[in-house]
Amino acid sequence: MNLDELSVLSLWSAMAIYALAFIAFALDLAKRSAEVSAYADEQAAQASGAGSRVDGEQVASAGSAATTTTSRVSSTATIERVDEDASDVTPKRSATLRIGVALTIIGFLLHATADVTRGISAQRVPWANMYEFAMTGTLLIVMVFLMVIVKVDLRFLGTFVMGLVLILLGVSGVNFYVAVVPLPPALQSAWLIIHVFVASLGTAFFGLGFALSAIQLFQHRRELAGKDLKLLKLKFLATLPSSERLENLAYRVNIVGFIFWTFTLMAGSIWAERAWGRYWGWDTKEVWTFIIWVIYAGYIHARATRGWRGSRSAWLAIIGFAAVMFNFTIVNIFFKGLHAYSGL
Amino acid sequence: MSRPSDYVDSGSAKRQPADDDNNSIEQPKLGFVGWIRFAWRQLTSMRTALFLLLMLAIAAVPGSLVPQRSSDPNGVTQYFRDNPSLAPVLDNMQFFDVYGSAWFSAIYLLLFISLIGCVIPRTKHHFQAMRARPPRTPARLNRLDSYTEQTVEGADAASAISSARTLLKKSGYRVEMYEGGGSLSVSAERGYLRETGNLVFHSALVGILLAIGVGGGFGYAGQRVVVEGQTFVNTLLDYNSFNPGRFFNPDTLSPYALTVDDFAVEYEKQNLDAYGQAIDYTAKVTTRSPGQEPEKQTIKVNEPLRYDNTDVYLLGNGYAPKITVRDPQGKAVFTDSVPFLPQDANLTSIGVVKVPDGLSDQLGMIGFFYPTAVKNASGAYTSTYPDLVYPLLTLNVYKGDLGINEGAPKSVYELVTDGMTQLTGGKTDVDSIELQPGQTADLPNGMGTVTFENSSPQQAAGNFDNTVPRFVSLDVHHDPSQGFVLLFAILVMLGLLTSLFVPRRRVWVKAVEKEDGSVTLQYAGLARGEDPGLRQAVDAIAYRHGTILGVPRDLRGTVKK
Numbered sequence: 001m002n003l004d005e006l007s008v009l010s011l012w013s014a015m016a017i018y019a020l021a022f023i024a025f026a027l028d029l030a031k032r033s034a035e036v037s038a039y040a041d042e043q044a045a046q047a048s049g050a051g052s053r054v055d056g057e058q059v060a061s062a063g064s065a066a067t068t069t070t071s072r073v074s075s076t077a078t079i080e081r082v083d084e085d086a087s088d089v090t091p092k093r094s095a096t097l098r099i100g101v102a103l104t105i106i107g108f109l110l111h112a113t114a115d116v117t118r119g120i121s122a123q124r125v126p127w128a129n130m131y132e133f134a135m136t137g138t139l140l141i142v143m144v145f146l147m148v149i150v151k152v153d154l155r156f157l158g159t160f161v162m163g164l165v166l167i168l169l170g171v172s173g174v175n176f177y178v179a180v181v182p183l184p185p186a187l188q189s190a191w192l193i194i195h196v197f198v199a200s201l202g203t204a205f206f207g208l209g210f211a212l213s214a215i216q217l218f219q220h221r222r223e224l225a226g227k228d229l230k231l232l233k234l235k236f237l238a239t240l241p242s243s244e245r246l247e248n249l250a251y252r253v254n255i256v257g258f259i260f261w262t263f264t265l266m267a268g269s270i271w272a273e274r275a276w277g278r279y280w281g282w283d284t285k286e287v288w289t290f291i292i293w294v295i296y297a298g299y300i301h302a303r304a305t306r307g308w309r310g311s312r313s314a315w316l317a318i319i320g321f322a323a324v325m326f327n328f329t330i331v332n333i334f335f336k337g338l339h340a341y342s343g344l
Numbered sequence: 345m346s347r348p349s350d351y352v353d354s355g356s357a358k359r360q361p362a363d364d365d366n367n368s369i370e371q372p373k374l375g376f377v378g379w380i381r382f383a384w385r386q387l388t389s390m391r392t393a394l395f396l397l398l399m400l401a402i403a404a405v406p407g408s409l410v411p412q413r414s415s416d417p418n419g420v421t422q423y424f425r426d427n428p429s430l431a432p433v434l435d436n437m438q439f440f441d442v443y444g445s446a447w448f449s450a451i452y453l454l455l456f457i458s459l460i461g462c463v464i465p466r467t468k469h470h471f472q473a474m475r476a477r478p479p480r481t482p483a484r485l486n487r488l489d490s491y492t493e494q495t496v497e498g499a500d501a502a503s504a505i506s507s508a509r510t511l512l513k514k515s516g517y518r519v520e521m522y523e524g525g526g527s528l529s530v531s532a533e534r535g536y537l538r539e540t541g542n543l544v545f546h547s548a549l550v551g552i553l554l555a556i557g558v559g560g561g562f563g564y565a566g567q568r569v570v571v572e573g574q575t576f577v578n579t580l581l582d583y584n585s586f587n588p589g590r591f592f593n594p595d596t597l598s599p600y601a602l603t604v605d606d607f608a609v610e611y612e613k614q615n616l617d618a619y620g621q622a623i624d625y626t627a628k629v630t631t632r633s634p635g636q637e638p639e640k641q642t643i644k645v646n647e648p649l650r651y652d653n654t655d656v657y658l659l660g661n662g663y664a665p666k667i668t669v670r671d672p673q674g675k676a677v678f679t680d681s682v683p684f685l686p687q688d689a690n691l692t693s694i695g696v697v698k699v700p701d702g703l704s705d706q707l708g709m710i711g712f713f714y715p716t717a718v719k720n721a722s723g724a725y726t727s728t729y730p731d732l733v734y735p736l737l738t739l740n741v742y743k744g745d746l747g748i749n750e751g752a753p754k755s756v757y758e759l760v761t762d763g764m765t766q767l768t769g770g771k772t773d774v775d776s777i778e779l780q781p782g783q784t785a786d787l788p789n790g791m792g793t794v795t796f797e798n799s800s801p802q803q804a805a806g807n808f809d810n811t812v813p814r815f816v817s818l819d820v821h822h823d824p825s826q827g828f829v830l831l832f833a834i835l836v837m838l839g840l841l842t843s844l845f846v847p848r849r850r851v852w853v854k855a856v857e858k859e860d861g862s863v864t865l866q867y868a869g870l871a872r873g874e875d876p877g878l879r880q881a882v883d884a885i886a887y888r889h890g891t892i893l894g895v896p897r898d899l900r901g902t903v904k905k
Contacts, residue, residue: 179617179618180615180617181612181615181617181618181621182612182615182618182621182623183623184621184622184623185622185623185624185625185644185645185646186645186646188624188645188646189646248874248876251874252874252876255844258840258844259840259841259844262836262837262840263837266833266836266837269833270830273655273826274646274647274648275645275646276657276659277565277648277655277657277659277819277821278565278821279826279829281414281415282407282412282414282415282442282443283415284408287404287405287407287408288408290404291401291404291405294397294398294400294401294404295398295401297397298394298397298398298401300844301390301393301394301397302394303352303874304351304352304390304873305350305351305352305390305391305394306350306351306352306390306391307350307391308390308391308394309352316398331408335408336411336416336419
């Protein structure tokens, strides 16, 4: 078995593990929904005054529980800040969720092995054609996800992240696979390492931002629908942060993506000048990179424009990521241009 | 007005209803100046900027769907051929020149006017803000989201505030002391760099546009095909095609000559998945400028030659068989290396030879060149490898009117055969002339002979290395704006980083002395723009301030009771 075969094997193993992680994350969402139902039933029972509160501590506690206690000295009263952004229902500690994260980490290690062995077998960075770009790009999506959940509990995004990565890897593994071939002269440049890597990093952040914005929209609809948990369709939403908190998180992730995207655009221009004799020529891929940049610039403006915060700006982030995916798939395969390196 | 009226200042500000539901309010009539002001406010509002940005994104899309004259002129010609009814309609709407079209220009120019109209007053405001004192401490700090407080015993307000002032100053805040309402306070503000970065970012975008619009006009781009051993002289006449900028002056062309000494291509031979793929192109050239020693230089695909204010790029290559045509007496009437245009990855190439004078009729030949010729089942030749393993040249000969007598320029890569008679190949029942390097054949009707010259005659029989010269296609560019664009791009990046990641915030510390001798210290902060770390920052300041004042804590930082 040569290195590339090992790489392919690791990649498919990683996908199998990711699929299990996806199931675990999905089960966790289902459990959250069940908890919300139970909580709603209990609330109803309490309101009717019939049942007594059984196991009250174990059942999730209502929002506004998350508080920050400020420093107290001697006799001063404790000041409690009400966290308006907290979820309505605090989910219980979930073993399924932890299994999902553990599986994601195992899958990530296999995925990283696939990526590194592909690079060693090709004796260059493993992102010189569509197959390799998809492999590295999805690796970065998972990496960014694992890094972010250390700081902020976004584990509820696991279903989305695993789903997206599985689809991208599946399509790439089946349709985009190409054998290792040497780089054509136009790609023999240090800018390949920088430009393409930063582009995939930007894509990873945009992907996460997309997920947060999409959930924000669902959450916003739920909040408009009122507080009655019994009428809720996607019950697990009640265990997620408020739409405003989701919006702020999405923004923070998307601006990091925007910085990387800006850098991709500039590094690409510098490289294009060396390889093609001009730094900007409205090549189809350049056009779409520009379009994506402008959409996200619009998104950042929308966040600072009255009447455009909230759902409208979330839609822009979603359109932006749709454009990123369009740029990666449709433009690469069907549009004529100088970025003809899909290897297909 | 420093900011557009619909600008949301604070990241944590609660959503406000859109302000377009106030139609019921009786409004005064606007005069002429009022209307101008109104229009200007509309143009420079955030909503208009946002609208124009989205319009710009949408307007850029057609340029990727339809071939553009600037980047793909042959594609446009093809599009006209394939869609004869649709193409003229699209052309009328400038769809083949999207990025220079009236509508695309209108959008980005309006966007930039809106941007400038926004940036100038903001710059003015920012200058004033940077010289102003941090604002007066609000009366009721506990109304702010980030409010926190602590009580210390055995301290006085004055010293507590003075130590808070020192602490804030050390943390990069600008501070101002205030007194009033029975309390002493310090007001502090930091993160002016955020607004500076924002203004730099937007100004640098204007800079890029100006650099491209003005600086680009002084440049030029020229293309020249040079066969190995030939010399190109940097004058207008010597270019195959030349695109000057608007303000270009031909006298500014740097006078130099460039000889292509050798062009080497390396092919992949180990990896069977990529057998025959080109993995390296290297052109060895010699440059000569007046009054200077000749210099040996190298041009590669990712390594253009920067010489005498020009950039020389290696963008194409192919074979240029050297062909000689002699009249029946043996006198050479044509001899030249003719660039053949590659048609596929194995460099099957097509070229045209035109012999206007010296023979009984004008003579034209359409040639096919195969670096490694193989006859397939149908009897046609194809090339199976791009290097010279078994080179073969086939020629279809035409006689008659070449159509160049009127002096009108004609493409050297195309033979118009309308006024000509085909003598070999095709339906003539006469086989095409087939030649290998060094071979000579008779032209039909005793018109003379044609020779495919061997450039390395000393080569052993069967070894065809270097027997056919190659040509390179060089692009010569001069773009004085390039450096400026790069400079502004770096400023864009720096401005973006600071404007998105430097938090702009105000922090207040107020000391209230109590009757029992203790002092209550109140802390609060206010975000200006996105600031997810405000609460932690205020808490950290309170904590550090408490440490300085000797608030007792255990090792884990919890306050002792």
